[in-house]
Amino acid sequence: MTSAPTSDPTRTREQDQERSRWRALAVVMAAGAMTLLDVSIVNVALPTLRVGLNADDSDVQWIVAGYALAFGVALVPMGRLGDARSRRTVFMIGVALFTLSSAAAGAAPTPWVISIARVVQGFGGGIITPQVSGFIQNLFQGRDRAKAFSIFGATIGLSTAIGPLLGGLLVALGGESYGWRLVFYVNVPIGIAIILVARKLLPASAPSKGRQSLDPVGVLLFAVAVVLVLYPLVEGGQGEPLSARPWWLLGVAAALGLAFVLWERLWRRRGKETLIDLDLLKVPAYVFGLSLGTFYFAGFTAIFLVTTLYLQVGLHYTALQAGLTTTPFAVGAAVSALVSGRLVERLGRWLAVIGLVMISAGLVLIDLLVPHLSGMVGVKLAPAFLLAGLGGGLVVTPNVTLTLAEVDPVHAGSGGGMLQTAQRVGSAIGVAVILAQFFAALASTKGDYAEALSMALRTTIAFIGVALVFAVADLLRRTGHDRHPEPQHAAPDPEPRHAA
CATH class of the missing domain: 1.20.1250.20 (MFS general substrate transporter like domains)
Incomplete structure (x- = not known):
């Protein structure tokens, strides 16, 4: 047995x-x-x-x-x-x-x-x-x-x-x-x-044996500076002219921004970890990618807000109908994001350039269509949202990969954190700017939601256009670098792309 x-x-x-x-x-x-x-x-x-x-x-x-x-x-x-x-x-x-x-x-x-x-x-x-x-x-x-x-x-x-x-x-x-x-x-x-x-x-x-610096003063200075930028954009009564807002706070925000930079340098000289890694700002690929991501999110985040207000308040769509209208954007972005991960090594920064052009084309199409649409507006806008979404999926993940590719692996974690921070702050400022313009246009046109949406979309396209400028500039830089290669000081880590 x-x-x-x-x-x-x-x-x-x-x-x-x-x-x-x-x-x-x-x-x-x-x-x-x-x-x-x-x-x-x-x-x-x-x-x-x-x-x-x-x-x-x-x-x-x-x-x-x-x-x-x-x-x-x-x-x-x-x-x-x-x-x-x-x-x-x-x-x-x-x-x-x-x-x-x-x-x-x-x-x-x-x-x-x-x-x-x-x-x-x-x-x-x-x-x-x-x-x-x-x-x-x-x-x-x-x-x-x-x-x-x-x-x-x-x-x-x-x-x-x-x-x-x-x-x-x-x-x-x-x-x-x-x-x-x-x-x-x-x-x-x-x-x-x-x-x-x-x-x-x-x-x-287990807690880390090394002491981590949280840079509380840097966090406070940075947060207050951004809040002071947002305040005049957000605070304003209905029908109040933009000139009546407290724009002088932008000067205070600029002073706090300067104080933030000086503090970060002082904090670093003391051997502490700063909120932003100043060394990363010396890496061209990182600066271009950071700028691209900030302006892209400044425009991208507000698209759905102004479209929802137009559909639900202007056209009396239900919340579910409004959600269905913008779903093609999300579906397109999900599909192209999966494809972009396989193409980034071959096409590089071209992906962001193509994606940003597609988003701009989709938004321009929406802007042109909105004043002339009646009946089944959501269905008629779906192809434009799909085009914009397909472009959006080509931007975010490839941008993170390419932005961190030339960063020393030691700084990959802080580099990814800074990228996300810039994206979120860009979102906050972009939403404030575009919604302020949307509501101001609504007041000046006496409730014309189509015109207010068009004006907001044009500002959105402008933000994305700035992102496109940074994408093209980085593409030209990389093309020149390939023709005249320089010695690499640090080999790129294949995994920092995931740090963000």
Whole structure:
């Protein structure tokens, strides 16, 4: 009689560790998707939110821009905090903060309460996002790491795609008076579930032995400077001329910006880590890519806001119909993003140039069509949104890859963090500028939403045009560099592209 074969303990342990890694990835992906979903899902709820809370144009701008600003400012210091402390603990704190602020936003009785809740929510998102990248870096190596980051990229695309649809469904379910609250409340059960499983499935990590500098003074100076830039753009009564706004605050913001740069140099001379890595600003590829991403997000983020206001308030579309109208953009972006990852090594910066031209063409087409459309407007705009979306998918991921390609691997983490920060701050400022113009045009044309949308789209196209200038400039630089190669001081790391 033969004995039953015994299993290999080592192999069993490795299989258990493999399953644990992918389960942990599922947990952090769920949290990352929640923060990204909250960007697009809120857009379709804004018109009903305005009615439900009697919110004015300024409130709407703060609700959107405040989230993006807090998110961007928190990214770099919270990434370092995760490195210095238990990443699992920092992650769970971020999820708890995001969940509680979502509940507060859903229960908000006044516009200023929801504005504050959105800032806290953005800060929570800024805590979560760098931990997602950090867990992937810590849990996976080689091909598994590339696969994990690909899943992360797909999650971003999927979250963006289903956001408007889910938002529209929730608004339809809850009605005009309660539907916008469901858009925030939906985060609460998701957040609670993530917290419950995170402690069990996420690995504990020991605090870093080296002391991490969070640069609190730099963070404060940077945040206050950006808020002072936003304030005159956002604060203004209906019908109030733009000239009456407190533009003098821009001078104060410029002074604080200079103080920020001087502080960063002083902080660095003391041997501390600064909020921005000044050495990265000496790398041409990084400067061009950072500038491209900032202006692209300044234009890109506001497209859906002004389109939603035009459709729901101007044409009386339901939230679900508005969400369906912009879905082709998200679908196109998801498809082309998958393709661009395979083409970036062959086409390089040409991908961004082609993508930005396609986005501009799609937006110009929308601008030309809107004044002449009647009946089934969403269906007629779908091809233009699809064209713009296909272009958008060629911009973001290739830009991160190419921007970090010439960066010393030692600085890849801070480089990725700075890129995300610039994108979020660009989003906040772009939303403030474009929505201010949209509402000003609405007042001057006595409620002509088509004309207001056209004017806002032209500003959006201008932002994307500036991004295109940086893309072409970097393309020409790289072409000249190929013809006259210079010695490389540091070999590019094949993985920094995933740091962001």
